[in-house]
Amino acid sequence: MTRPGSQTKVNRRRFMQDTVRTLSGVCLLGLGLSLYARKAKSLPATTLRPPGVANEADFLAACIRCGLCVRDCPYNTLKLSALDDQVATGTPYFEARGVPCEMCEDIPCVKACPTDALDKNLSNIDDARMGLAVIVDQEACLNYQGLRCDVCYRVCPRIEKAISLNVQRNPRSGKHALFIPVVHSDHCTGCGKCEYACVLDKAAIKVLPIELAKGQLGQHYRLGWEEKRKAGESLVTPDEKHEYNLPKGLKYEHEGQGLMEDSR
Amino acid sequence: MAVNASIMPGKSAIAEKGWLIAHKWLLLRRISQLAILFVFVSGPWLGVWIAKGNLNSSLTLDVLPLTDPYLLLQSLIAGHHLTSTALLGAALVLLFYMVVGGRVFCSWVCPINIVTDIASYLRQRMNIKSGAHFNRKTRYWLLLMTLTVAAATSSIAWELVNPVSLVHRGIIFGSALTILIVAVLFVFDFLISRHGWCGHLCPVGAFYSLLTKYSIVRVSAIRRDQCDDCLDCYKACPEEQVINPALKGAAQGHGPVIMDMNCTNCGRCIDVCAKSVFTFSTRFNNAMLIDMNNKKEVAP
Numbered sequence: 001m002t003r004p005g006s007q008t009k010v011n012r013r014r015f016m017q018d019t020v021r022t023l024s025g026v027c028l029l030g031l032g033l034s035l036y037a038r039k040a041k042s043l044p045a046t047t048l049r050p051p052g053v054a055n056e057a058d059f060l061a062a063c064i065r066c067g068l069c070v071r072d073c074p075y076n077t078l079k080l081s082a083l084d085d086q087v088a089t090g091t092p093y094f095e096a097r098g099v100p101c102e103m104c105e106d107i108p109c110v111k112a113c114p115t116d117a118l119d120k121n122l123s124n125i126d127d128a129r130m131g132l133a134v135i136v137d138q139e140a141c142l143n144y145q146g147l148r149c150d151v152c153y154r155v156c157p158r159i160e161k162a163i164s165l166n167v168q169r170n171p172r173s174g175k176h177a178l179f180i181p182v183v184h185s186d187h188c189t190g191c192g193k194c195e196y197a198c199v200l201d202k203a204a205i206k207v208l209p210i211e212l213a214k215g216q217l218g219q220h221y222r223l224g225w226e227e228k229r230k231a232g233e234s235l236v237t238p239d240e241k242h243e244y245n246l247p248k249g250l251k252y253e254h255e256g257q258g259l260m261e262d263s264r
Numbered sequence: 265m266a267v268n269a270s271i272m273p274g275k276s277a278i279a280e281k282g283w284l285i286a287h288k289w290l291l292l293r294r295i296s297q298l299a300i301l302f303v304f305v306s307g308p309w310l311g312v313w314i315a316k317g318n319l320n321s322s323l324t325l326d327v328l329p330l331t332d333p334y335l336l337l338q339s340l341i342a343g344h345h346l347t348s349t350a351l352l353g354a355a356l357v358l359l360f361y362m363v364v365g366g367r368v369f370c371s372w373v374c375p376i377n378i379v380t381d382i383a384s385y386l387r388q389r390m391n392i393k394s395g396a397h398f399n400r401k402t403r404y405w406l407l408l409m410t411l412t413v414a415a416a417t418s419s420i421a422w423e424l425v426n427p428v429s430l431v432h433r434g435i436i437f438g439s440a441l442t443i444l445i446v447a448v449l450f451v452f453d454f455l456i457s458r459h460g461w462c463g464h465l466c467p468v469g470a471f472y473s474l475l476t477k478y479s480i481v482r483v484s485a486i487r488r489d490q491c492d493d494c495l496d497c498y499k500a501c502p503e504e505q506v507i508n509p510a511l512k513g514a515a516q517g518h519g520p521v522i523m524d525m526n527c528t529n530c531g532r533c534i535d536v537c538a539k540s541v542f543t544f545s546t547r548f549n550n551a552m553l554i555d556m557n558n559k560k561e562v563a564p
Contacts, residue, residue, distance in 0.1 A: 064423075114321045
Protein backbone atom coordinates (compact mmCIF):
# COMPACT_ATOMS: atom_id res chain seq x y z
CA MET A 1 0.00 0.00 0.00
CA THR A 2 1.16 3.49 -0.74
CA ARG A 3 0.25 6.46 1.33
CA PRO A 4 -1.22 9.46 -0.55
CA GLY A 5 1.95 11.44 0.17
CA SER A 6 4.33 8.96 -1.44
CA GLN A 7 2.05 8.70 -4.46
CA THR A 8 2.32 12.47 -4.94
CA LYS A 9 6.09 12.23 -4.64
CA VAL A 10 6.31 9.57 -7.34
CA ASN A 11 4.04 11.59 -9.58
CA ARG A 12 6.09 14.71 -9.02
CA ARG A 13 9.26 12.81 -9.81
CA ARG A 14 7.71 11.42 -12.99
CA PHE A 15 6.50 14.88 -13.93
CA MET A 16 9.97 16.32 -13.40
CA GLN A 17 11.59 13.51 -15.36
CA ASP A 18 9.12 13.96 -18.15
CA THR A 19 9.62 17.70 -18.28
CA VAL A 20 13.40 17.53 -18.16
CA ARG A 21 13.41 14.88 -20.86
CA THR A 22 11.14 16.92 -23.12
CA LEU A 23 12.98 20.17 -22.53
CA SER A 24 16.44 18.73 -23.11
CA GLY A 25 15.23 17.11 -26.31
CA VAL A 26 13.69 20.36 -27.52
CA CYS A 27 16.81 22.35 -26.59
CA LEU A 28 19.02 19.91 -28.47
CA LEU A 29 16.80 20.21 -31.53
CA GLY A 30 16.84 23.99 -31.19
CA LEU A 31 20.63 24.03 -31.00
CA GLY A 32 20.89 21.80 -34.05
CA LEU A 33 18.43 23.94 -35.96
CA SER A 34 20.27 27.15 -35.01
CA LEU A 35 23.59 25.80 -36.20
CA TYR A 36 22.01 24.52 -39.40
CA ALA A 37 20.32 27.89 -39.95
CA ARG A 38 23.67 29.64 -39.59
CA LYS A 39 25.23 27.31 -42.13
CA ALA A 40 22.27 27.83 -44.44
CA LYS A 41 23.08 31.54 -44.56
CA SER A 42 26.18 30.90 -46.64
CA LEU A 43 24.88 31.17 -50.16
CA PRO A 44 27.13 29.38 -52.68
CA ALA A 45 29.06 31.92 -54.74
CA THR A 46 27.64 30.65 -58.03
CA THR A 47 24.03 31.20 -56.97
CA LEU A 48 22.29 34.53 -57.26
CA ARG A 49 19.18 35.96 -55.63
CA PRO A 50 16.35 37.57 -57.61
CA PRO A 51 16.31 41.37 -58.05
CA GLY A 52 15.48 43.45 -54.99
CA VAL A 53 17.49 41.48 -52.42
CA ALA A 54 19.75 43.86 -50.55
CA ASN A 55 21.55 41.30 -48.43
CA GLU A 56 21.28 37.62 -47.67
CA ALA A 57 20.72 37.94 -43.91
CA ASP A 58 17.70 40.25 -44.25
CA PHE A 59 16.38 38.12 -47.06
CA LEU A 60 16.35 34.96 -44.94
CA ALA A 61 14.26 36.76 -42.32
CA ALA A 62 11.82 38.08 -44.90
CA CYS A 63 11.42 35.33 -47.50
CA ILE A 64 8.37 33.26 -46.63
CA ARG A 65 9.34 30.46 -49.06
CA CYS A 66 6.12 30.53 -51.08
CA GLY A 67 7.71 30.43 -54.54
CA LEU A 68 5.39 33.07 -56.01
CA CYS A 69 8.38 34.89 -57.56
CA VAL A 70 9.46 31.63 -59.17
CA ARG A 71 5.97 31.14 -60.59
CA ASP A 72 5.83 34.63 -62.08
CA CYS A 73 9.30 34.50 -63.67
CA PRO A 74 8.46 34.31 -67.39
CA TYR A 75 11.83 32.85 -68.39
CA ASN A 76 12.09 30.09 -65.77
CA THR A 77 15.23 31.78 -64.54
CA LEU A 78 14.30 31.48 -60.87
CA LYS A 79 14.34 28.13 -59.16
CA LEU A 80 13.02 27.24 -55.74
CA SER A 81 15.64 25.59 -53.60
CA ALA A 82 14.80 21.99 -52.72
CA LEU A 83 15.91 20.26 -49.53
CA ASP A 84 19.00 18.80 -51.18
CA ASP A 85 20.13 22.07 -52.78
CA GLN A 86 22.95 24.10 -51.26
CA VAL A 87 20.72 27.18 -51.01
CA ALA A 88 18.46 27.72 -47.96
CA THR A 89 15.46 25.42 -48.49
CA GLY A 90 12.45 26.93 -50.23
CA THR A 91 14.12 30.19 -51.25
CA PRO A 92 14.39 31.44 -54.85
CA TYR A 93 17.72 31.60 -56.67
CA PHE A 94 19.24 31.36 -60.11
CA GLU A 95 22.53 30.40 -61.66
CA ALA A 96 23.91 32.68 -64.35
CA ARG A 97 25.49 29.79 -66.25
CA GLY A 98 22.13 28.00 -66.14
CA VAL A 99 19.45 30.55 -67.01
CA PRO A 100 20.44 34.20 -66.52
CA CYS A 101 18.01 36.99 -65.59
CA GLU A 102 16.32 38.62 -68.59
CA MET A 103 15.80 41.86 -66.65
CA CYS A 104 12.05 42.25 -67.37
CA GLU A 105 11.04 45.89 -67.32
CA ASP A 106 7.96 45.24 -65.16
CA ILE A 107 9.97 43.02 -62.74
CA PRO A 108 7.20 40.41 -62.18
CA CYS A 109 9.15 38.51 -59.51
CA VAL A 110 9.33 41.57 -57.27
CA LYS A 111 5.64 42.31 -57.84
CA ALA A 112 4.72 38.74 -56.88
CA CYS A 113 6.52 38.83 -53.52
CA PRO A 114 3.97 39.03 -50.68
CA THR A 115 6.43 40.01 -47.96
CA ASP A 116 8.76 42.64 -49.47
CA ALA A 117 11.61 40.15 -49.26
CA LEU A 118 12.09 41.40 -52.81
CA ASP A 119 12.08 45.15 -52.36
CA LYS A 120 9.02 46.80 -53.89
CA ASN A 121 10.95 50.09 -54.12
CA LEU A 122 12.88 48.60 -57.01
CA SER A 123 10.99 50.10 -59.94
CA ASN A 124 13.76 50.26 -62.53
CA ILE A 125 15.42 46.92 -63.25
CA ASP A 126 18.65 48.76 -64.11
CA ASP A 127 18.91 49.55 -60.40
CA ALA A 128 18.91 45.85 -59.48
CA ARG A 129 22.11 44.54 -57.94
CA MET A 130 21.89 40.77 -58.03
CA GLY A 131 25.64 40.39 -58.15
CA LEU A 132 28.65 41.81 -59.92
CA ALA A 133 30.36 40.44 -63.01
CA VAL A 134 34.09 39.87 -62.65
CA ILE A 135 36.65 38.60 -65.17
CA VAL A 136 37.85 35.91 -62.83
CA ASP A 137 40.30 34.29 -65.23
CA GLN A 138 42.42 36.69 -67.27
CA GLU A 139 44.59 33.79 -68.40
CA ALA A 140 41.64 32.14 -70.12
CA CYS A 141 39.68 35.18 -71.36
CA LEU A 142 40.12 35.37 -75.14
CA ASN A 143 40.11 39.16 -75.23
CA TYR A 144 43.03 39.19 -72.82
CA GLN A 145 44.90 37.04 -75.36
CA GLY A 146 44.37 39.71 -77.99
CA LEU A 147 41.49 37.92 -79.74
CA ARG A 148 38.26 39.71 -80.60
CA CYS A 149 35.73 37.58 -78.72
CA ASP A 150 33.84 40.47 -77.12
CA VAL A 151 30.83 38.21 -76.45
CA CYS A 152 30.32 39.30 -72.84
CA TYR A 153 30.44 42.91 -73.98
CA ARG A 154 28.01 42.31 -76.85
CA VAL A 155 25.38 40.45 -74.80
CA CYS A 156 25.44 42.89 -71.91
CA PRO A 157 21.97 44.52 -71.67
CA ARG A 158 23.79 47.63 -70.51
CA ILE A 159 26.54 47.52 -73.12
CA GLU A 160 29.15 50.29 -72.76
CA LYS A 161 27.77 51.17 -69.34
CA ALA A 162 28.16 47.92 -67.39
CA ILE A 163 30.87 46.41 -69.60
CA SER A 164 33.14 48.48 -71.81
CA LEU A 165 36.21 47.54 -73.80
CA ASN A 166 39.42 49.22 -72.77
CA VAL A 167 41.82 49.39 -75.72
CA GLN A 168 45.42 48.64 -74.85
CA ARG A 169 48.56 47.92 -76.78
CA ASN A 170 49.22 44.23 -77.37
CA PRO A 171 52.79 43.71 -76.14
CA ARG A 172 52.95 40.22 -77.65
CA SER A 173 52.59 41.28 -81.27
CA GLY A 174 53.60 44.84 -80.70
CA LYS A 175 51.26 46.09 -83.41
CA HIS A 176 47.80 44.89 -82.36
CA ALA A 177 45.37 45.98 -79.71
CA LEU A 178 43.96 44.24 -76.65
CA PHE A 179 40.26 44.94 -76.10
CA ILE A 180 40.05 44.38 -72.38
CA PRO A 181 36.51 43.97 -71.02
CA VAL A 182 36.02 46.14 -67.96
CA VAL A 183 32.97 45.81 -65.69
CA HIS A 184 31.63 48.94 -64.04
CA SER A 185 29.97 48.23 -60.72
CA ASP A 186 27.78 51.33 -60.80
CA HIS A 187 25.93 49.92 -63.82
CA CYS A 188 26.27 46.12 -63.61
CA THR A 189 22.98 44.56 -62.41
CA GLY A 190 24.41 41.07 -62.04
CA CYS A 191 21.93 39.60 -64.51
CA GLY A 192 24.45 36.98 -65.54
CA LYS A 193 24.09 37.26 -69.31
CA CYS A 194 27.85 37.68 -69.74
CA GLU A 195 28.65 34.59 -67.70
CA TYR A 196 25.98 32.62 -69.55
CA ALA A 197 27.30 33.70 -72.95
CA CYS A 198 31.03 33.30 -72.28
CA VAL A 199 32.28 31.03 -75.07
CA LEU A 200 34.80 29.14 -72.95
CA ASP A 201 34.05 25.70 -71.54
CA LYS A 202 34.14 27.32 -68.14
CA ALA A 203 33.25 30.98 -68.04
CA ALA A 204 36.13 33.42 -67.56
CA ILE A 205 33.64 36.10 -66.50
CA LYS A 206 31.48 35.18 -63.53
CA VAL A 207 28.80 37.02 -61.61
CA LEU A 208 29.72 36.94 -57.95
CA PRO A 209 27.91 38.18 -54.86
CA ILE A 210 28.74 41.88 -54.51
CA GLU A 211 30.38 41.47 -51.09
CA LEU A 212 32.70 38.91 -52.64
CA ALA A 213 33.43 40.83 -55.82
CA LYS A 214 33.83 44.37 -54.60
CA GLY A 215 36.89 45.90 -52.97
CA GLN A 216 36.65 48.99 -50.85
CA LEU A 217 39.04 51.88 -50.40
CA GLY A 218 39.89 52.89 -46.82
CA GLN A 219 37.60 55.66 -45.58
CA HIS A 220 40.52 58.04 -45.12
CA TYR A 221 41.92 57.43 -48.58
CA ARG A 222 41.76 60.29 -51.10
CA LEU A 223 42.61 60.11 -54.78
CA GLY A 224 44.64 63.18 -55.65
CA TRP A 225 43.21 63.74 -59.12
CA GLU A 226 39.63 63.41 -57.81
CA GLU A 227 40.31 65.98 -55.15
CA LYS A 228 41.97 68.19 -57.72
CA ARG A 229 38.91 67.92 -59.98
CA LYS A 230 36.53 68.68 -57.11
CA ALA A 231 38.53 71.64 -55.93
CA GLY A 232 39.08 72.91 -59.47
CA GLU A 233 42.80 73.28 -58.84
CA SER A 234 45.71 71.32 -57.52
CA LEU A 235 45.70 71.04 -53.75
CA VAL A 236 49.49 70.77 -53.58
CA THR A 237 51.96 73.15 -55.15
CA PRO A 238 52.24 72.21 -58.81
CA ASP A 239 55.67 71.34 -60.09
CA GLU A 240 57.23 74.23 -61.90
CA LYS A 241 58.92 71.93 -64.33
CA HIS A 242 59.13 68.17 -64.45
CA GLU A 243 62.61 66.84 -64.54
CA TYR A 244 63.22 63.24 -65.51
CA ASN A 245 66.35 61.19 -65.50
CA LEU A 246 65.74 59.16 -68.64
CA PRO A 247 67.92 56.89 -70.80
CA LYS A 248 69.38 58.46 -73.86
CA GLY A 249 66.97 58.82 -76.78
CA LEU A 250 63.79 58.95 -74.66
CA LYS A 251 61.74 61.89 -73.50
CA TYR A 252 58.68 62.25 -71.30
CA GLU A 253 55.75 64.53 -71.94
CA HIS A 254 53.94 65.08 -68.67
CA GLU A 255 50.58 66.30 -70.04
CA GLY A 256 50.84 64.56 -73.39
CA GLN A 257 52.16 61.37 -74.91
CA GLY A 258 53.97 60.09 -71.85
CA LEU A 259 57.19 58.17 -72.52
CA MET A 260 58.29 58.56 -76.10
CA GLU A 261 61.31 58.37 -78.33
CA ASP A 262 63.26 61.53 -78.66
CA SER A 263 63.44 62.10 -82.40
CA ARG A 264 65.93 64.86 -82.11
CA MET B 265 -12.02 -10.22 -41.31
CA ALA B 266 -9.60 -11.22 -38.65
CA VAL B 267 -9.64 -7.83 -37.03
CA ASN B 268 -10.64 -7.70 -33.41
CA ALA B 269 -13.80 -5.63 -33.24
CA SER B 270 -12.58 -3.98 -30.08
CA ILE B 271 -9.41 -2.62 -31.76
CA MET B 272 -10.94 -0.80 -34.74
CA PRO B 273 -13.64 1.77 -34.05
CA GLY B 274 -16.74 2.28 -36.17
CA LYS B 275 -18.03 -1.29 -36.62
CA SER B 276 -21.30 -0.69 -34.83
CA ALA B 277 -21.71 2.72 -36.47
CA ILE B 278 -21.42 1.10 -39.91
CA ALA B 279 -23.99 -1.50 -38.89
CA GLU B 280 -26.28 1.18 -37.52
CA LYS B 281 -25.93 3.99 -40.07
CA GLY B 282 -24.41 2.39 -43.14
CA TRP B 283 -20.81 2.70 -44.42
CA LEU B 284 -21.25 6.04 -46.15
CA ILE B 285 -22.74 7.89 -43.19
CA ALA B 286 -20.21 6.25 -40.88
CA HIS B 287 -17.43 7.74 -43.05
CA LYS B 288 -19.10 11.00 -44.00
CA TRP B 289 -16.74 13.44 -42.34
CA LEU B 290 -13.67 11.33 -43.11
CA LEU B 291 -14.59 11.37 -46.81
CA LEU B 292 -15.36 15.08 -46.77
CA ARG B 293 -11.99 15.75 -45.13
CA ARG B 294 -10.14 13.67 -47.72
CA ILE B 295 -11.99 15.51 -50.47
CA SER B 296 -11.07 18.84 -48.87
CA GLN B 297 -7.39 17.90 -48.44
CA LEU B 298 -7.07 16.55 -51.97
CA ALA B 299 -9.02 19.46 -53.47
CA ILE B 300 -6.72 21.97 -51.78
CA LEU B 301 -3.70 20.04 -53.01
CA PHE B 302 -5.27 19.93 -56.47
CA VAL B 303 -5.78 23.69 -56.78
CA PHE B 304 -2.06 24.08 -56.09
CA VAL B 305 -0.80 21.36 -58.45
CA SER B 306 -3.26 21.97 -61.29
CA GLY B 307 -1.09 24.90 -62.42
CA PRO B 308 2.29 23.18 -62.63
CA TRP B 309 0.86 19.80 -63.69
CA LEU B 310 -2.01 20.72 -66.01
CA GLY B 311 -1.39 24.36 -66.79
CA VAL B 312 -4.64 25.41 -65.09
CA TRP B 313 -3.62 28.04 -62.55
CA ILE B 314 -6.01 28.24 -59.62
CA ALA B 315 -3.77 28.82 -56.61
CA LYS B 316 -0.17 29.93 -57.04
CA GLY B 317 2.48 29.48 -54.38
CA ASN B 318 2.03 27.05 -51.52
CA LEU B 319 0.57 26.83 -48.03
CA ASN B 320 3.15 29.33 -46.76
CA SER B 321 1.72 32.04 -48.96
CA SER B 322 -0.45 31.85 -52.03
CA LEU B 323 -2.40 33.84 -54.54
CA THR B 324 -5.68 32.29 -55.63
CA LEU B 325 -7.18 33.26 -58.99
CA ASP B 326 -4.86 36.28 -58.99
CA VAL B 327 -6.98 38.06 -56.36
CA LEU B 328 -7.03 36.23 -53.03
CA PRO B 329 -3.77 36.43 -51.08
CA LEU B 330 -3.39 33.98 -48.21
CA THR B 331 -0.41 33.76 -45.87
CA ASP B 332 0.40 31.44 -43.01
CA PRO B 333 0.30 33.64 -39.87
CA TYR B 334 2.76 31.32 -38.11
CA LEU B 335 5.34 32.04 -40.80
CA LEU B 336 4.63 35.73 -40.65
CA LEU B 337 5.16 35.63 -36.90
CA GLN B 338 8.54 33.93 -37.39
CA SER B 339 9.47 36.52 -39.99
CA LEU B 340 8.50 39.32 -37.62
CA ILE B 341 10.53 37.78 -34.79
CA ALA B 342 13.47 37.29 -37.15
CA GLY B 343 13.47 41.06 -37.63
CA HIS B 344 11.63 41.67 -40.88
CA HIS B 345 9.19 44.54 -40.77
CA LEU B 346 6.17 43.76 -42.83
CA THR B 347 4.52 46.30 -44.99
CA SER B 348 2.82 44.23 -47.58
CA THR B 349 0.26 41.81 -48.99
CA ALA B 350 1.32 39.14 -46.53
CA LEU B 351 -0.33 41.01 -43.67
CA LEU B 352 -3.68 41.01 -45.43
CA GLY B 353 -3.25 37.33 -46.33
CA ALA B 354 -2.41 36.37 -42.77
CA ALA B 355 -5.35 38.39 -41.40
CA LEU B 356 -7.72 36.50 -43.71
CA VAL B 357 -6.27 33.15 -42.62
CA LEU B 358 -6.44 34.12 -38.92
CA LEU B 359 -10.04 35.22 -39.28
CA PHE B 360 -11.01 32.01 -41.06
CA TYR B 361 -9.45 29.69 -38.48
CA MET B 362 -10.74 31.73 -35.59
CA VAL B 363 -14.22 30.94 -36.87
CA VAL B 364 -13.86 27.29 -37.90
CA GLY B 365 -11.20 26.26 -35.36
CA GLY B 366 -7.44 26.56 -35.75
CA ARG B 367 -6.68 22.90 -36.05
CA VAL B 368 -9.10 22.61 -38.93
CA PHE B 369 -5.87 23.39 -40.79
CA CYS B 370 -4.49 20.06 -39.55
CA SER B 371 -7.46 17.86 -40.35
CA TRP B 372 -8.94 19.54 -43.42
CA VAL B 373 -6.01 21.23 -45.18
CA CYS B 374 -2.59 19.83 -44.25
CA PRO B 375 -1.41 17.12 -46.69
CA ILE B 376 0.67 15.43 -43.98
CA ASN B 377 -2.54 14.51 -42.18
CA ILE B 378 -3.38 11.98 -44.90
CA VAL B 379 -0.02 10.29 -44.33
CA THR B 380 -0.21 10.21 -40.54
CA ASP B 381 -3.87 9.13 -40.61
CA ILE B 382 -2.96 6.14 -42.75
CA ALA B 383 -0.02 5.37 -40.46
CA SER B 384 -2.11 5.44 -37.30
CA TYR B 385 -4.88 3.45 -38.99
CA LEU B 386 -2.38 0.70 -39.81
CA ARG B 387 -0.81 0.95 -36.38
CA GLN B 388 -4.22 0.48 -34.80
CA ARG B 389 -5.19 -2.33 -37.14
CA MET B 390 -1.96 -4.24 -36.59
CA ASN B 391 -2.28 -3.52 -32.89
CA ILE B 392 1.23 -2.11 -32.55
CA LYS B 393 1.61 -0.81 -29.03
CA SER B 394 5.36 -0.44 -28.65
CA GLY B 395 7.37 2.69 -29.33
CA ALA B 396 8.17 6.06 -27.85
CA HIS B 397 5.74 8.20 -25.98
CA PHE B 398 5.86 11.98 -26.05
CA ASN B 399 4.07 14.43 -23.86
CA ARG B 400 1.29 16.18 -25.76
CA LYS B 401 2.73 19.49 -24.58
CA THR B 402 6.01 18.83 -26.41
CA ARG B 403 4.60 20.60 -29.47
CA TYR B 404 4.28 23.87 -27.52
CA TRP B 405 7.90 23.63 -26.43
CA LEU B 406 8.83 23.00 -30.05
CA LEU B 407 6.71 25.98 -31.09
CA LEU B 408 8.56 28.13 -28.57
CA MET B 409 11.85 26.67 -29.84
CA THR B 410 11.10 27.61 -33.47
CA LEU B 411 10.32 31.19 -32.43
CA THR B 412 13.43 31.41 -30.26
CA VAL B 413 15.64 30.10 -33.06
CA ALA B 414 14.04 32.60 -35.46
CA ALA B 415 15.06 35.38 -33.08
CA ALA B 416 18.51 33.94 -32.38
CA THR B 417 19.45 33.37 -36.02
CA SER B 418 17.46 36.30 -37.51
CA SER B 419 16.05 33.93 -40.08
CA ILE B 420 12.97 31.79 -40.58
CA ALA B 421 15.03 28.80 -39.53
CA TRP B 422 12.17 26.36 -38.98
CA GLU B 423 11.30 26.53 -42.66
CA LEU B 424 14.61 24.85 -43.47
CA VAL B 425 13.30 21.63 -41.96
CA ASN B 426 9.52 22.01 -41.48
CA PRO B 427 8.19 18.74 -42.95
CA VAL B 428 4.71 20.22 -43.44
CA SER B 429 5.85 22.86 -45.91
CA LEU B 430 8.68 20.71 -47.29
CA VAL B 431 6.17 18.12 -48.41
CA HIS B 432 3.62 20.58 -49.74
CA ARG B 433 6.26 22.59 -51.58
CA GLY B 434 7.96 19.40 -52.74
CA ILE B 435 4.77 18.12 -54.35
CA ILE B 436 4.01 21.43 -56.06
CA PHE B 437 7.49 22.35 -57.18
CA GLY B 438 8.65 18.79 -57.70
CA SER B 439 11.36 17.45 -55.42
CA ALA B 440 12.17 13.77 -55.20
CA LEU B 441 13.23 14.06 -51.56
CA THR B 442 9.58 14.71 -50.64
CA ILE B 443 9.01 10.96 -50.79
CA LEU B 444 11.74 10.49 -48.19
CA ILE B 445 10.17 12.98 -45.77
CA VAL B 446 6.75 11.42 -46.24
CA ALA B 447 8.28 7.99 -45.61
CA VAL B 448 10.03 9.15 -42.43
CA LEU B 449 6.83 10.70 -41.05
CA PHE B 450 4.89 7.58 -42.00
CA VAL B 451 7.30 5.22 -40.29
CA PHE B 452 7.44 7.49 -37.26
CA ASP B 453 3.68 7.49 -36.77
CA PHE B 454 3.31 3.85 -37.81
CA LEU B 455 6.07 2.17 -35.83
CA ILE B 456 7.44 4.66 -33.33
CA SER B 457 4.73 6.81 -31.85
CA ARG B 458 0.92 6.78 -32.05
CA HIS B 459 -0.25 10.10 -33.47
CA GLY B 460 3.38 11.06 -32.84
CA TRP B 461 3.88 13.88 -35.31
CA CYS B 462 0.50 15.61 -35.62
CA GLY B 463 -0.67 14.88 -32.10
CA HIS B 464 2.47 15.51 -30.07
CA LEU B 465 5.28 17.26 -31.94
CA CYS B 466 4.20 19.42 -34.86
CA PRO B 467 4.69 23.11 -33.94
CA VAL B 468 2.55 24.21 -36.89
CA GLY B 469 -0.42 22.40 -35.38
CA ALA B 470 0.52 23.80 -31.96
CA PHE B 471 0.37 27.33 -33.36
CA TYR B 472 -3.01 26.74 -34.98
CA SER B 473 -4.35 25.16 -31.79
CA LEU B 474 -3.81 28.54 -30.11
CA LEU B 475 -6.35 30.02 -32.53
CA THR B 476 -8.86 27.38 -31.46
CA LYS B 477 -9.01 28.88 -28.00
CA TYR B 478 -11.77 31.28 -29.02
CA SER B 479 -13.02 29.72 -32.24
CA ILE B 480 -16.71 29.24 -32.91
CA VAL B 481 -17.32 25.95 -34.73
CA ARG B 482 -17.08 23.00 -32.32
CA VAL B 483 -17.98 19.36 -31.99
CA SER B 484 -20.61 18.82 -29.34
CA ALA B 485 -21.50 15.59 -27.52
CA ILE B 486 -25.00 16.86 -27.63
CA ARG B 487 -26.71 13.52 -26.95
CA ARG B 488 -24.18 12.37 -24.41
CA ASP B 489 -26.92 10.77 -22.34
CA GLN B 490 -27.18 8.23 -25.19
CA CYS B 491 -23.54 7.16 -24.83
CA ASP B 492 -23.22 3.41 -24.35
CA ASP B 493 -19.52 3.52 -23.39
CA CYS B 494 -18.31 1.63 -26.44
CA LEU B 495 -15.14 3.83 -26.50
CA ASP B 496 -15.15 4.01 -30.30
CA CYS B 497 -14.84 7.80 -30.30
CA TYR B 498 -11.76 7.63 -28.07
CA LYS B 499 -10.21 5.06 -30.39
CA ALA B 500 -10.96 7.10 -33.49
CA CYS B 501 -9.97 10.49 -32.10
CA PRO B 502 -6.42 11.70 -32.90
CA GLU B 503 -6.53 13.82 -29.72
CA GLU B 504 -8.50 11.50 -27.47
CA GLN B 505 -7.91 13.65 -24.38
CA VAL B 506 -10.28 16.32 -25.72
CA ILE B 507 -13.41 14.13 -25.58
CA ASN B 508 -13.67 13.31 -21.92
CA PRO B 509 -14.82 16.62 -20.40
CA ALA B 510 -17.57 17.01 -22.97
CA LEU B 511 -18.73 13.40 -23.07
CA LYS B 512 -18.34 12.39 -19.44
CA GLY B 513 -18.13 15.71 -17.64
CA ALA B 514 -21.82 16.36 -17.04
CA ALA B 515 -21.45 15.53 -13.36
CA GLN B 516 -18.54 17.99 -13.04
CA GLY B 517 -20.63 20.70 -14.70
CA HIS B 518 -18.96 20.54 -18.12
CA GLY B 519 -21.19 21.40 -21.04
CA PRO B 520 -21.42 19.02 -24.02
CA VAL B 521 -19.23 21.09 -26.35
CA ILE B 522 -15.61 20.00 -26.85
CA MET B 523 -13.78 23.15 -25.80
CA ASP B 524 -10.23 21.75 -25.86
CA MET B 525 -8.01 23.72 -28.23
CA ASN B 526 -6.52 20.58 -29.69
CA CYS B 527 -9.76 19.24 -31.09
CA THR B 528 -9.12 19.30 -34.85
CA ASN B 529 -12.82 19.34 -35.79
CA CYS B 530 -12.14 16.28 -37.94
CA GLY B 531 -15.58 14.89 -37.12
CA ARG B 532 -14.36 11.31 -36.88
CA CYS B 533 -16.15 10.91 -33.53
CA ILE B 534 -19.40 11.87 -35.27
CA ASP B 535 -18.73 9.19 -37.88
CA VAL B 536 -17.90 6.30 -35.58
CA CYS B 537 -20.61 6.84 -32.98
CA ALA B 538 -23.47 4.39 -33.50
CA LYS B 539 -25.62 6.37 -31.06
CA SER B 540 -25.16 9.70 -32.90
CA VAL B 541 -23.94 11.34 -29.70
CA PHE B 542 -21.78 13.89 -31.49
CA THR B 543 -22.61 16.66 -33.92
CA PHE B 544 -21.05 19.87 -35.22
CA SER B 545 -22.22 22.85 -33.21
CA THR B 546 -20.83 26.13 -31.91
CA ARG B 547 -19.17 27.23 -28.71
CA PHE B 548 -22.33 29.14 -27.82
CA ASN B 549 -24.40 25.97 -27.46
CA ASN B 550 -22.54 24.76 -24.41
CA ALA B 551 -25.28 25.29 -21.84
CA MET B 552 -26.45 22.22 -19.97
CA LEU B 553 -30.11 21.48 -20.38
CA ILE B 554 -31.46 20.06 -17.17
CA ASP B 555 -34.78 18.35 -16.88
CA MET B 556 -35.87 19.98 -13.61
CA ASN B 557 -38.42 17.29 -12.79
CA ASN B 558 -36.01 14.40 -12.93
CA LYS B 559 -32.87 16.40 -12.04
CA LYS B 560 -31.24 14.87 -15.13
CA GLU B 561 -29.55 16.40 -18.11
CA VAL B 562 -31.54 16.01 -21.30
CA ALA B 563 -30.68 16.36 -24.93
CA PRO B 564 -32.36 19.25 -26.70
